[in-house]
Amino acid sequence: MNNIDIRLTKEEKQTNRLWVISEGNIINLDPSSICEEPVSGPVTEYRISDLGRYLLDPNPITLEEKVIGCKVKYKRKSSGGLRNFFKINGSAKNNKSGNERKVEELISTSKTGAPELEDEDLNAHFIKIGEMLRPYNPVQKKLASLERENIEDITAICEEVGHTRYPLNLQGTVEEKINFVSRSLSQKAKVVFNKAYLLNGLFELRGFKCNTYNPDNFFRLIKFNQNDKPRYYVVDSNFKFEFWVNDNSLVNYMHIIEQAVKSDQKLREALLLCIHGTAKPLKLFFSKKLEQRYSDIYLPSTYREVFSAFNIGQSEKDTITKALNDYQYIVFFNYIPGSTDGKQKLFTNISVLHDLKALEPIRTQAPEVYSEITKKICVSDAGKLYLLDSIRESQNV
Numbered sequence: 001m002n003n004i005d006i007r008l009t010k011e012e013k014q015t016n017r018l019w020v021i022s023e024g025n026i027i028n029l030d031p032s033s034i035c036e037e038p039v040s041g042p043v044t045e046y047r048i049s050d051l052g053r054y055l056l057d058p059n060p061i062t063l064e065e066k067v068i069g070c071k072v073k074y075k076r077k078s079s080g081g082l083r084n085f086f087k088i089n090g091s092a093k094n095n096k097s098g099n100e101r102k103v104e105e106l107i108s109t110s111k112t113g114a115p116e117l118e119d120e121d122l123n124a125h126f127i128k129i130g131e132m133l134r135p136y137n138p139v140q141k142k143l144a145s146l147e148r149e150n151i152e153d154i155t156a157i158c159e160e161v162g163h164t165r166y167p168l169n170l171q172g173t174v175e176e177k178i179n180f181v182s183r184s185l186s187q188k189a190k191v192v193f194n195k196a197y198l199l200n201g202l203f204e205l206r207g208f209k210c211n212t213y214n215p216d217n218f219f220r221l222i223k224f225n226q227n228d229k230p231r232y233y234v235v236d237s238n239f240k241f242e243f244w245v246n247d248n249s250l251v252n253y254m255h256i257i258e259q260a261v262k263s264d265q266k267l268r269e270a271l272l273l274c275i276h277g278t279a280k281p282l283k284l285f286f287s288k289k290l291e292q293r294y295s296d297i298y299l300p301s302t303y304r305e306v307f308s309a310f311n312i313g314q315s316e317k318d319t320i321t322k323a324l325n326d327y328q329y330i331v332f333f334n335y336i337p338g339s340t341d342g343k344q345k346l347f348t349n350i351s352v353l354h355d356l357k358a359l360e361p362i363r364t365q366a367p368e369v370y371s372e373i374t375k376k377i378c379v380s381d382a383g384k385l386y387l388l389d390s391i392r393e394s395q396n397v
Contacts, residue, residue: 017215018215018261018268018271018272019049019215019258019261020048020049020051020052020055020254020257020258020261021046021047021048021049021052021221021254021255021258022046022047022048023046023380024044024045024046024223024381025044025045025046026042026043026044026045027043027044027045028043029043029045029222029239030043031043031222031224031233034233034241035224035226035231035233037226038226039224039225039226040224040225040226040228041224041225042224043222043223043224044222044223044224045220045221045222045223046220046221046223047218047219047220047221048218048219048220048221048234048254049213049215049217049218049219050208050212050213050214050217051208051213052219052221052254053219053234053242054196054207054208055196055197055203055250055253055254055257055284056221056234056243056245056250056251056254057195057196057243058195058197058243058244058245058246059195059243060192060193060194060195061192061193061195061196061204061207062190062191062192062193062207063190063191063193063204063206063207064188064189064190064191065158065168065188065189065190065191066158066159066160066188067156067157067158067168067181067184067185067186067187067189068107068108068157068158068159068165068185068186069105069106069107069108069139069156069157069181069185070105070106070143070154070155070156070157070177070181071103071104071105071106071154071155071157071167072103072104072105072106072146072151072153072154073102073103073151073152073153073154073155074102074103074104074150074151074152075150075151075152076152105157106139106142106143107139107157108137108138108139108185108186137185137186139185140182140185143178143181143182143185144182146178148174148175148178151174153174153177154170154174154177154178154181155167155168155169155170156168156170156177156180156181156184156189158191160282161282161336161344161346161397162346162395162397163397168191193207196208197247197250201253201285201286201287202283202284202285202286203253203283203284203285204283205281205282205283205284205334206280206281206282208281210271210274210275210277210281211275211276211277213275217237218237219234219235219236219237219242220234220235220236220237220239221233221234221245221251221254222234222235223251230248231244231245231248232244232245232248232251233245251381252381252382253286255380255381255382256286256329256331256353256382256385257284257286257331258380259329259353259378259380259382259385260331260351260353260387262378263351263353263376263378263385263386263387264331264349264351264387264390265390266349266351266390266392267331267333267349267351267390270333270335270347270349270392271333273335273337274335278337278338279335279336279337279338279347280335280336281333281334281335282334282335282336282346283332283333283334284331284332284333284334285331285332285334286329286330286331286332287330287332288328288329288330289325289328289330290325290328290330290350290352290389293325294321294324294325295321296317296318296321299321299324300324300352300388300389301389302373302376302386302387302388302389303320303321303324306369306372306373309372310366310368310369310372312366312368312369316362316365316366316369319361319362319365319366320359320362320366320369323358323359323361323362324354324358324388326358327354327355327357327358328352328353328354328355328388329352329353329354329355329382329385330350330351330352330353331350331351331353332348332349332350333348333349333351334346334347334348335347335349336397343396344396344397345394345395345396345397346394346395346396346397347392347393347394348392348393348394349390349391349392350389350390350391350392350393351387351389351390352387352388352389352390352391353385353386353387353388354385354386354387354388355383355384355385356373356374356377356383356384356385356386357383357384359373373386
């Protein structure tokens with residue numbers, strides 16, 4: 001065993017220590033003083049890493065976003081009293097489109113951010129030129145000419161890596177919103193998100209400081225029952241209260257990503273790139289279905305190997321193939337590796353986990369296959385899962 005350890009490189013040792021959440025252990029702890037209500041049943045402790053804590057944290061995160069323009073919603077034009085009378089009596093139905101609020105989208109085509117040349121003086125020179133040209137940007141000129149009294153609302157438009165656009169709601173008066181867009185246009189603007197968990201299985205990872213990840217750091221996730229329902233809260237290593245976990249599905253995501261990290265080498269490699277500072281993490285997304293369905297033509301390597309090793313009939317193959325499309329847990333991890341030529345690529349690592357219970361129909365029909373797959377499973381609170389497939393895709397951005 002010692003000989004094997006000697007052969008391990010430093011990076012391999014770090015890879016083996018990548019983790020998100022541990023197995024649960026029953027502990028002697030009374031959480032009633034924190035929740036101020038009676039609790040029942042055993043209390044379970046899970047240890048979570050820096051990454052696990054970040055994903056569960058309900059506190060806001062601040063990011064730099066690329067603001068490329070805005071959407072201007074104008075006030076509805078007032079129609080005369082007689083016209084209103086006809087509208088109330090249903091005689092102005094054909095004039096509906098004329099009464100709708102006008103919405104105008106203003107998008108800048110200018111590049112965002114400061115130049116990243118090795119010569120700092122040349123960088124500063126280009127920045128100065130850019131500032132001098134800002135007033136001549138068509139969107140800047142349009143913003144300056146907007147009639148404030150006719151505007152109902154302004155929404156900023158941001159663009160992510162990969163050219164995905166999304167609206168950003170702004171606070172303040174119309175004048176303040178216009179000023180924000182004007183200042184931020186073609187530059188990076190600081191934007192506050194409510195938390196790392198955005199919605200529907202989607203996490204924002206840009207707020208996680210990967211370079212500070214230390215596998216020796218840990219926090220405690222405490223689970224107990226209250227009113228016959230599980231509740232969770234996080235404390236530090238010394239049991240000092242940190243925050244409540246108000247959405248139990250987040251804990252399930254922790255168990256799923258832990259399984260993916262353990263079993264998918266490609267995912268571990270991608271996370272290590274971010275930890276070592278040679279890539280930037282973007283998004284983490286959980287889904288229950290892969291867009292591409294498995295079939296006789298498209299099978300994961302795990303089953304191609306099993307089918308070739310055993311004499312499996314076509315009927316058994318059909319049953320197995322159908323089962324592969326059920327009880328899936330998909331983990332998408334988006335990241336951008338560093339580039340020396342200025343050209344960026346967006347990579348997506350896709351870990352397809354499969355629950356063993358999907359294979360119950362073949363337990364007696366194809367026992368050799370079932371037995372072979374059980375050797376690959378890893379048991380956690382998320383279920384008896386194994387790595388069905390690992391895919392890596394990329395696109396230029």
